[in-house]
Amino acid sequence: MRSPTMVDSAFAAALAVGGITELVVGAQDETQVVPAVAAVLIGAAAMLLRTRAPLPGFGLAVLVFATSEVPSTGAMLTASMGLGLLVALSSVAQRCSYGAGIAAAAGTFAAFGALSVLGDRPWDVIALLLGIGTAWGIGRLVRREQERNAELAAVAAQLALEREARADEAVRVERGRIARELHDAVAHIVSVMTLQVGGVRRSLTVGGGHDRETDVLRAVEDLGREAVAELHRAVGVLRALASEPDQPEGSPEHGLTPPPRLCQVEQLAERVRAAGLLVDLRVEGEPRTLPGGLDLAAYRIVQEALTNVLKHAGPARASVVVRYEDTELTVSVADDGPGGPAGHPGHGLTGMQERVSMYDGELVTGAGPDGGWSVCARLPVPRA
Structure with a gap:
């Protein structure tokens, strides 16, 4: 005891x-x-x-x-x-x-x-009745409060588990989408390489006298096609694990259409302006070619941040800054809307964080000093 x-x-x-x-x-x-x-x-x-x-x-x-x-x-x-x-x-x-x-x-x-x-x-009976009734009532009230607190604790624990499950699901879906997009980028690059190798091989075949070089190029071409096929199978497995629907028609996976790149951020800004959001775009530093996956990640971060502004900020103006440095790429999106930070966090930020983490970068989000919301991603890049 x-x-x-x-x-x-x-x-x-x-x-x-x-x-x-x-x-x-x-x-x-x-x-x-x-x-x-x-x-x-x-x-x-x-x-x-x-x-x-x-x-x-x-x-x-x-x-x-x-x-x-x-x-x-x-x-x-x-x-x-x-x-x-x-x-x-x-x-x-x-x-x-x-x-x-x-x-x-x-x-x-x-x-x-x-x-x-x-x-x-x-007359003591009346005092006795009042005392006993009061004591019993207090005991029952305390018991009811304890049971209520236990129920609330159980509900809070269940809600925490559900919230954690939803967060895990959001991360899983975002990782599947990122993997599919990386597949598109890599498949496009490998497909173009394969086509170029095939063109060189055919030109050597027409000229004659390059049998050894032709065989090597044919082997490289075959390996390229095999790599693209394996990438297709890999993304199929990822989609099955994530229980995602088939890739919609018109996706880059259905052809050689290249995925979007950061150099197309001006077209992205134009589309957002057409949707009713004022966007100021500024590019600092000397733009240069970036690795395909990192280039796609930077573009998607800007796209998702502008989408969040459209959804949550209300009447606002957004400022987009793309800064190229020797060893770092910085993309930032800030708005001055009255929506505040409450509406911004969600699956979009989860996707941004996953993309930044993939390249060992840093993502900073929060309310701006004058209101609104800001997103700033720093991604390490190879020195120019």
Whole structure:
């Protein structure tokens, strides 16, 4: 059995001190001192069972109270005994079943009500009824609050699990989409390389005298086609794992249409302006050719950030800055809309974070100093 709580121990000690003080002030006869002190101490000890064994503790408190009601025992009824009895009854109502609490309250009222009537103190019945009803009601209210808190904690835990599951699902879908887009970029590059190798091979074949070179180029061409086929199969597996629908018609995967690149950000800004958003675009530094996947990631970050501004910022102006440096590419999108940061976070930011993490970059998002929302991605690039 676990030890009584510190609260129970302190309460029991307080009842013992209060009861003995009341006995001393009451100036008992010498013959009443021992049984009176014993009754006070036993009643106080019953409080040690209030938490771990409420029914036995209540029974002990009732026994002490009833014994003190009988003058022949030599015990003296003290206020501490009455308080202990009510607290024990409240504990039964709080920690035991509803039926046990009702039975304890009714039995206590019946027993001590009869003693009050037989003892020519009928008015004590009213005080007894009020005390017992109050103690039982407090116990039931505490129990109801505890059950409500437990239910709220369970609901909060369930919501946290669901929120985590939705976040994991968003990350999985974004990773699948990023993998598919990288597949498009790499497949396009490999396809163009294969076509170029095939053109060179055919030109050598027409000229003649380059059998060895022709064989090497044919092998490279075959490997290129095989690589594209493997990429198609890989993205098919990714889509199946993500339970995504088939690639829509017109996607780069259905042909050699290249994926978008950062150099096309001006066309992107024009499309967003046509949708009703004022966009200021500034390119700093010397634009240069970037690795295909990183180029696509930077374009998608700008695209997603502008989409978020359209969705959440309301009437606003967006500022897009693309900065080329020796070892870093920085793209930032900021708006001055009244929408504030509350509406911006979502799956779009999840996708941005995944793209930036893929290239060991850094993504900073948050409210701007003058309101609105800002997104800034820093991506390391090979030195020019």
